[in-house]
Amino acid sequence: MTKIAIPEGSLFGPDNLPYGIFSTADSEPRAGVRVGDSVLDLSQLFDDIVFAEPSLNAFMAQGRARWDEVRAALKTMIDGDVADDAVYPIADVTLHLPIEVADYVDFYASENHASNLGRLFRPQNPDPLMPNWKHLPVGYHGRSSTVVTSGVDIVRPCGQRKGPNDEAPVFGPSIRLDIEAEMGFVVGVGSPMGSQITPDEFADHCFGAVILNDWSARDIQAWEYVPLGPNLGKSFATSISPWVVPLAALEAARIDTPVQDPEPLPYLKGSEKWGLDIDLAVEWNGHIVSRPPYAQMYWSPAQMLAHTSVNGAATRTGDLFGSGTISGPEKDQRGAFIELTWGGAEPVQVGDETRTFLEDGDEIAISATAPGPNGTRIGFGEVRNRILPA
Template sequence: MSWLELAGDTPFGLGNLPYGVFSTGDDPRRRVGVAVGEQVLDLSAAAGATGAPFAGLLTAGVLNPLLAAGPSVWAQVREQVREWLTEPRHADRVRPHLVPRVGITSHLPFEVADYVDFYSSEQHAINAGRIFGAGELPPNWKHLPIGYHGRAGTVVVSGTPVVRPSGQRKPRAAEVPSFGPSKLLDIEAEVGFVVGVPSEHGRPVPAGEFGRHVFGVCLVNDWSARDLQGWEAQPLGPFLSKSFATSVSPWVVPLAALEHARVAPPPQVPEPFEYLRVAEPWGLDLSLEIRLNGHLVASPPFATHYWTAAQQMAHLTVNGASLRTGDLYASGTVTGPEKDQRGSLLELSWGGREPFAIGGGASRTFLEDGDEVVLGATAPGPDGARIGFGEVRGEVLPAVGGGAL
C-alpha cells in the first residue's frame, strides 16, 4: 500500500518503479526520475533533500553513475524509494518532489556506450527466410545468437522524429543500383537490455552473471530500410539500413521488477555449447503491441524468443569483448507463430506482397511519410498487477532534400 493514490491497474505501480531522465517547462535541468502512477518522483531532488547515501549518483542527468554502482546499490535505491512511497512518515518530505508525468519532457535515460542487435526469434528468422526464398534457418542459427554491432550515436529516445534515410538500393529486377530515399522503410519491435556493471577486457562473462551486469530492460524500435539492407548486406550485413535511428523507451524497468515475468525459454535443440548454458531461466513473458497511426497491427509475445538475454550477453563477450556501463543490446525482432504476432512490417505485409489494414479503410506494406509507430509492452507483476514499459513513439519525416520514392 502507498500513501499515494494509485489506480489498481496502473502499469507504473510499486512493483515496477522504472527509471528515466526528465525535465519540465519551468526547470530544464535533466533529472533522474522514477515513474509511479501518473507521476514522476524527482529522485535526484528527493535523494538530495533526505541526505540519501546514493544522492551523489543521481546528479549527472543520466543513469550511468547509478548503473555502474552495481546490484547492491540498485537494491538499496529501490528499497529506499519503496519506503518513501509506502510509509506515511515520509509523505511530507517526498510529496514536493512528485511531478505530473503528463507534463514532463523525457530524455535518453543513459549515455549509450555500445549498441548490439541480435536476431534471436526463431519464427522471425523462419519468416524472413521464406520471404526472401533463402530457406528456413541459416545453418548457424541454432548454435549461436546471431548479432551485429549498431551505431550507439543514433540511439534516440521515444518521441524523436525519424527522417527517412537515403542510400543505394537495387531491386532484383533492376540491372544497376540507384540512389534515393528508402522505399521500404520498416520497424522491428524489440526488447533492449541495459548494462550497468562493466567487465574486464579479455574475460568472457558467464551467462550466470547476467543479473550482476544487466541493470534493466527497455523497449526498442530498430528502424530498418529494407531496400538499402538488401543491397548493402552482401556480405557483411546491415550498415546504413539500420544506423540512421534506433528508438528506445524513456523508462528502464529494473530486472528486480521482472521476477514474476521470468519463464523458461523454448527448448533448445541441439543443446547449446557450455558457455551458453544457464541454470536460471531468463526467458521473459512480455506482451508487446505495435500500433501504426493508432491502429493495433500486431501483438508479439516475447516468451517465445529462442535465445535469452543471458545467453546473448555470454555470446557477445565470449571472445573477450568487454561490457561497458551504458551498453545496450537488443533482442532482435520479436515475432510469434500467428499472423497478428509478427514484429515487423516486412512480415506483416509478407515482403510487400500482402498489404495489411490499419483502420479507416487504409492499408500499408511499408511506412509512408507522416506515419507514426508506437510500441508498448507489459509483463506480469506481483499480486496480479501488470508491469508497464511505457512507449516507443516515432513519426516518419520525409527524406532530407526530398526526392521521389
C-alpha cells in the first residue's frame, strides 16, 4: 500500500482531482486522476468498466450524482493508503486526449478581445463591437476531428489568402499563424433535440473545464470569413490540456460576470454565479508574453451552453465549447498575438528575438490556475504544442 505524498503548495491537491486518460509503456489508455505528482488508476480503484475505457465519455455520461460520488470516494481514499498497483509517478505515464469530442463550438465572449479586433478591422466605426455582441454569446461551429491534446505538433496550414496588395488570391502556407488562449468546457450529460438547458442547469450538464488553444490562420481567415464566418482558418487544429478539472473543483473560483448592459434576455439569465476567476499565462518559446484574466469574460460558460441549446439543438456527451480569446484591458493581458502585436505593427520581444506571428519551430504553452478553498490554488496543467512547417 502507498500513502500519496502531496507536496506543499501543489496545484493538484485533494481539492482539485482532475481527470485524464493515461497509459504506461506496457498498458492501454484508461482513466486516471492526478494527485500531487502521482496518477491514480481509476480502473484499479473502482469496480466500474467505464474507467477502463480510452476516454472519459462513458464516465461523464453517468451524470452529476455519479461524478459527486466518485469525487467523494477519491477524497477518502487519498486520506489513507492506496494500492501500489494503482499509483504511477506522473513522469512515468503518457497522457492522451481525455475525451472523445462530439461537437465543438467556439465563442467570442471577451469584450476586450472583441473591441480590440473591432478597432483593428473597423477603425472607421465609432463602436468597435458589432450590434449583436452584447445581446448574445457570438460563436461558430468548429471541427471536432482536429481537436488534439498537449504535445501534438501543429502543422502550419495552407490555404487561400489575399493581401491588400495582391491582385488575386494566392495559395500557400499561412504567414499570419496565431493562437487564441481560451478555456474550454466539456459537456458530460447531453440534452435531447427540441429541449433547452437553462443557465441554472449548467452544473447538471457540464463535467469540467480544460485549457484550450484555438489556433488561427489570420490571413486565411481574413479572406474566407465574409459572409459565413471562420472555416479553414480555424479548422486545422484546436488543442486542449490533458487534465479535465471537474466543475466541482471550481467552487471557490466562481464570481459574478462583469455588469451586462443591456440586460440579457430571460433565457440567458440565471440565479447562480458562473463567472470564473481563472488566471492564464501564455508562454512563447519559454518566455511568458501574456497573462489573460478569465474573470474579465463578459459572457459566462453557463450562458454559452444555454445559448447553444436555446433553438432546440441537441447536446451530447463529449461536446466541447470554447470561451473565445481571453483578453484583459492591459496590453500584457491580450490572449491572441493579433492583439498583442496590434495586427503585426508592434512586434513583441520573445527572449532575444522579436515576433509578430508564429514561425516554424516556435513552441506555445498555455497554463492556468484558479482559487481553491482556504486560500489555496488549483491547476489545470498546460497545453503545449510546437509549430511544424507546412
